[in-house]
Amino acid sequence: MKALQFDRTGDLSALRYVEVATPVPGADEVLVEIKAAGLNPSDVKNVLGRFPYTTLPRIPGRDFAGVVVAGPDALIGKEVWGTGRELGFFADGSHAQFVKLLAGGVAQKPGNLSFAQAASIGVPYTTAWDALERSLVTTGTRLLVIGGGAVGSAALALAKVRGAEVLAAARRPEQVKDLREQGYPTIQLDKPEDLGAQVNAVYAGGAEVIFDTTGFWLPASVAALATFGRIAIIAAPVDGHVQLPALALYRKGGSVVGVNTLLYGVQACAAMLDQFGRYFDQDLLPLPQGLVESPLAEGLERYGEVNQGSGGKVILLP
Structure with missing residues (x-):
């Protein structure tokens, strides 16, 4: 699969667009095909080395929305979203075509949100x-x-x-x-x-x-x-x-x-998403606007722009 990956920290030049093996989920895990992934300032800071506990090499990215393609039968084909402390820090994150995580770490995506809108919500x-x-x-x-x-x-x-x-x-x-x-x-x-x-x-x-x-x-x-x-x-x-x-x-x-x-893992974050996600379907929360959608292949440029403080929430699209 295609992914953004870094094997050292300190400079954004460490980030590369590469081909890596598609992860294989375990018995209690799911594999999600990423439809959209949010780019947060913390993702940029991660590559810059602001989080000393990050293990390398690593695919960054915390927020995502996509479709479950492998895992428990009840989840196959479900449109989901998620975020959490593991992603991009202790485990490979969402700035890729696929992400693997605990099955309890995904929540059902609100129907009122597009994949891009859902990916902008997490952090x-x-x-x-x-x-x-x-x-x-x-x-x-x-x-x-x-x-x-x-x-x-x-x-x-x-x-x-x-x-x-x-x-x-x-x-x-x-x-x-x-x-x-x-x-x-x-x-x-x-x-x-x-x-x-x-x-x-x-x-x-x-x-x-x-x-x-x-x-x-x-x-x-x-x-x-x-x-x-x-x-x-x-x-x-x-x-x-x-x-x-x-x-x-x-x-x-x-x-x-x-x-x-970053004190909350994917399962705790999924519980939060479940709690307030229903408000989007009830038209009680405003739908995200002004998103900057970009191909994952251009992610290196988008990281640089976010680092410079450019406006608009960036959404990477594999």
Whole structure:
């Protein structure tokens, strides 16, 4: 089969488009013919060596949608989707014509989603779902989501389904405009020291949950937090350190929730996909738009573009 593969890390030149053997599933596994695979920033960082536990040589790629072609009889021919920590790190991933994984690691693809749309969902939506679950976002929760990227948009959409009060925040004017056009009340981020006043002007007493998807607003978020509030984070500065106003957080009884989807294997992620996937078929979640579809053979170029921060979610098509 054709695949993208790297046998060293540190530079994207290590990634090659190669011919490799098609994997053979074991007794408790399935073989999925990939119809579409999402390209996430974490896939690029994997090739660049940001994940020291990755074993080599390796086919990258976490998110996929496709058809089961080998495995338990009940799954043969089923349209499925999936994601998970093993793929691309400890086991070969989805940037190939086929992927092998545990049979319990695939979920039935929502009928309302095309293969390309389904392949764009995995990492952003499982990240957002985990953040909302572990931050206890439910009906009436006053939620602030910081950042206008894929995870932030997923969190806003999922929180709306849960019945939470939602407020978005973004720095770039085009992000603010886009979020407002989607129907979300949105504040323009400026100086970190102003965030508390901005949020309290909307939520008297502060936000019960703040989800910072950028890695830059954790210290400023404390002033915007309600008593006994939670701040969920998915990123940190490059050096991994931040000056946290711990006294202010302590006085509010606040807590910080670290959200890392690389803690969840394919089976746990399949359970998440099953839980929120039904919302797409119920027309409760927006269908992904603006996808950049590209042949797998041009994957090396797409990796470079994602590394440069180019816009649009890239979907690789074997």
